[in-house]
Amino acid sequence: MDWEYLLDLFLGGLTRGSIYALIALGYTMVYGIIELINFAHGEIYMIGAFTALIVASVLGLMGMNHIVIIILASVIAIIYSAAYGFTVEKIAYKPLRQAPRLSALISAIGMSLFLQNYVLLAQTSNFLPFPSLIPDFDFWEPYAHILTSQELVILITTAVVMILLTFLIKFTRTGKAMRATAQDKVMAALVGIDVNRIISTTFVVGSATAAIGGVLIASHIGQINFYMGFIAGIKAFVAAVMGGIGSIPGAVLGSLVLGWTESFFTGYISSDYEDVFAFLFLVVILIFRPSGILGRSETQKV
Amino acid sequence: MKPILEVNQLTKFFGGLKALDKLDLDIREGEIVALIGPNGAGKTTFFNCITGIYTPTEGDVVISPPNKKTMRINGMKPNLVTKNGLARTFQNIRLFPNMTVLENVMIGRHSRLSSGIAGAVFRPKSTRREEENLINDSYEILKKIELAQFVNELAMNLPYGAQRRLEIARAMATEPFLLLLDEPAAGMNPMETKRLDDLIVKIRDTENISILLIEHDMKLVMSLSDRIFVMDYGKKIAQGTPDEIKSNPAVIKAYLGEETDA
């Protein structure tokens, strides 16, 4: 039994899962609050990566300090992704809040299509190399063969984001308002919650976490492309659904499960069918548990 | 005479919540029975258990349609329940908004027709005749419910009272022996309620359909019902004729018997 290989796959899966989690959170939060699959969410992730690249390149050419570049690029990427998420909601989803779900879903698909091609046309269809924003840490050197510095940063960042998000949802007023709105929009409005603002906040927070994911994965893999949001988005969505859409711990759980199973599947069986695997897994889960692993089973009010 | 609907010890749990607690109820042929109780008593849950939307946790639901076999219908799928002769309306109107009034009624007759894909594509004489009968039968129903003037109107454009009546017409189209009405008079003014009263009696008298209705409008309940069952907290707390129920202390206590017509 090749333990080192197993550990490799395990950690690889953990890393993958972390990235999926950062994206899946956005999906699950938005779904929890307005019951919409935000197809365009993957594109927000992609835009985060692109924005970071652009900023980093400009700052790099200006000869800025490496640390400054990392910080500025990440922060600006987050701000922009949040702004995109906010705008997309206002344009494509808000007008359709009373409309049948099908309409909103189609609108989301349209938005996804639009953003992908927007970046494609404005930038390039090529794969753009992404600078390694995360340096190799000296103190981590002895362990670098198990887990690279980048992977370490990914894991730590994800953990920190989870903690911050949990804190936000559980202990702040805004978090309470988000939970209330997710449960009953009308009632929340009646007790004085500004539902529109809360929904916007949800999109902003979700987009921000996705942007973080975008920056991290771009540093890790080393290249970005206008299409990267789509596949990552689908998988993160699969993860969120598996864990039970609407549930934040579910999104994390689903992402980790997906990350690990993908890693082990490609490691031991085949890497050709990697993407197929995620979908098959989803189908199987949904057949036996239509609400996902941790999802609340929705008994329809008749 | 055997009751056409017999419910024994019906119990329904939602997780830890006991929504229905050993409920007994029976309806005899030709009766109009009312199910009343404070909000949250479990009346609609009861309907949903009978019509197959929920599966009862315990208990039995047995139907004996006139001239047909007796059968247990616990947990039967909703479309089969309807096929076996139980039809219902909904507390929050569930019409097919983008279909016309006539089409809504036509849908009701779906389970009484038989043409399939081949019939649809090739339109043999049998299918054509079936469709023609369908249209005429549906129109007749509309006339009985006094909705004929809306025949080609989209269901969503109808005034509220007409929409409620359309739900009844649609349910009647399924040829039920028992009609379950969930708050048919909700939101109606006194004039519309009186019209509904006459309609329900007419349905029972001329169509030989028995009625079980959930209602809050006490005037309507007292005027219409042959018998009344009272629920509270998922349990049956009383049953009897309107006069018996009016003076039943348990009922008064649970319900404070408010007359809701404005």
Added chain:
Amino acid sequence: MFSFNEIKKSLAASVWLMFLTFPILVIRVNTVENVVEWRWKNMVYAGAAAFIISFLANFLVKRKEAGNKNEKDKGNKETLFISQRLLNDKRFFFPALVVVTIFILSFPFLFSMYQTSIMSTALIYVMLGLGLNIVIGLAGLLDLGYVAFYAVGAYSYALLNHHFGITFWVALPIGGVLGAIFGIILGYPVLRLRGDYLAIVTLGFGEIIRLVLENWNAFSFGPSGISNIPRPDLFGIDLSLQANINFIYYILIGLVIFTIFVVNRLQNSRIGRAWIALREDEIACQAMGIDKAKTKLMAFALGATWAGMGGVVFAAKTTFINPASFTIWESVMILCIVVLGGMGSVIGVIVGAMVLILLPEYLRAFSEYRMLIFGTMLVTMMVFRPGGIIPDIRKKYTFEEKDK
């Protein structure tokens, strides 16, 4: 007419959009060569476009709201669109039909070979659109993996021909049947799923089929695809390229007419009404005695049949197929056709297919922006006109009052 407030709002939108698009639109980065290109013109364009569009959008929204209010105040008049009024007018309908028929039949002789080929492609998409219309437009099931059935049809012909020498005419019905079978296979696991989940899972199925075709080389010859697929034969006569293209065009005309005929019949039948009831309210539809599962499966199966047949024709027309022709974007494209044209409306779907396939051909200058426009179109249609260009109109019945 234009209030200061509106102008202020549009200005704000314009500024916001300039900010938003600044990095991506203005700065072009080339990390390979380490250059940065600044395109300030784009910012101006973005700002101007945002201003105009915001203005237009507000105007349209106000008009929609005013229109809704009017409907409620005046009672409800039947608002028929010009096209429908014309179609109902017998004096217009028949002459128009004659003209259109003559035009359709003589098309290949009036236009070049290339244009006939394009029209044939459009006709295939009409078939696909009508098929998907059954699933989405009538039954309300958001199937995003429709392309899978298209692929099944195409590959079934290619492989059956490669291994067993099956000809086009035999493959055509087989493609349809296989499509239906796969429709049921796909439909069965998703029966219990709600709308959104259904969309993702069907999308997944579409991708699964494509990935399997791409990777299972032994079966499907992988990414290199299958070539030398024979064109449809006319009693074994050897046809020139031109004649072949014309022949396929006429075959498609026939198929499309057949499709329209069958779909129309289905729509106005017991099963068609059951589909619409399913779409409108799943719970009430069950309460009316409709078997939800059976109805859904029939929608999937019957919808997929047309994709299967379309796939066979596609393979015969292009003589070469590979998995790259069957991506999600094809499904999205067909979805666009149904959405644009009008969910549930046959004429709408035909118009939608014509517009979405032919327009890009004639607006070659904008070909780069095609997908961008499609995306915009989806969002715009849903917000402003969810019924489509030519929405479905329910059938009206007349009754004679005998007892007046």
